[in-house]
Amino acid sequence: MTHAAPPSAPKVGILIANLGTPDGYGYWPMRRYLNEFLSDQRVIDYPKWKWQPLLQLVILKVRPFTSGKAYQSIWNMHEDESPILTITKAQTAKLQDALHARYGDQVMVDFSMRYGNPSTQSKVDQMVQAGCDKILFFPLYPQYAGPTTATANDAFFKALSLEKIQPTARTVAAYYREPLFIEALAQSIERAYAEMETRPDLLVASYHGMPKRYIAEGDPYLEHCQQTTRLLRERLGWDEDQLVMTLPLPFPPIASKRWKRSTKRSRKALKRLAARHSPISPA
DSSP states (O other): OOOOOOOOOOEEEEEEEEEEEOSOSSHHHHHHHHHHHHTOTTTOOSOHHHHHHHIIIIIHHHHHHHHHHHHHHHOBTTTTBOHHHHHHHHHHHHHHHHHHHHHGGGEEEEEEEEEESSBHHHHHHHHHHTTEEEEEEEEOOSSOOIIIIIHHHHHHHHHHHTOSSOOEEEEOOOOTTOHHHHHHHHHHHHHHHHTOSSOOSEEEEEOOOOOHHHHHTTOOHHHHHHHHHHHHHHHHTOOTTTEEEEOOOOOGGGOOHHHHHHHHHHHHHHHHHOSSEEEEOOO
16 A cells, blocks of 8 residues: 655745846846846836836947946856855855754745846745745845835745745845844944054945935835944944945936935045045945
8 A cells, every 4th residue: 555655844935135136247148137127117117118218229238338347347257156146145055054953954045136047936936846835035135125125025926926825925124223233234344443454534334326206205215224324333332423324326317416416525525524434335
């Protein structure tokens, strides 16, 4: 008599999500990546009839070359991949080791990219096929923003909608003021400063740019960045003139002239404030 094999124990999937990466720095890989990224209406919310002709006929004829050169300058030639892919793989491996030591095979850890490969849909499908009846989706953005956290969640929810049997799903909220996050930032700064012969006059917390209109419409990103910077300054015991924050210029087609003038003023202020300044990216 043949007995059916007992069903495998259900697993919990932990899927960490990063921004994305092109498959290479040549024209066509860069064009595919930029097309996916810049076609996302969470990133650029212009009507498609207005935005797509400009994107397809003008921007994507030029920008893959300039962006490709920038990627080539930092490309991991040994592994033939972008730095964000190398770093995300290392994060995933460390998280997998830590959770496997505690929970064994009950937890499956993997990563996905919002743009490029591996896609969110492919990884959700793999987790479901592997027996995960619960998935925790973790966008790697400390501060919430529509063009980062929300669009990552959109891709996750869309992937779930394609599954015949949907796992129970949860997403990780923004952690811009979590004590462990602030402590990790502070310790990384303290380690770096301890190795310097001469400390910078100013530390600049640089966050990714965002159109002011998005913030005016209710996106909490700027407030989250301000709180991270304030809490980090308090943890380090520094004055306001020792740690400042900046949001760089957003993508040119949606950058207002007023924002450009503001950015130029910020750069001039930095030059006046400090002959030596170092950047940190807490976003």
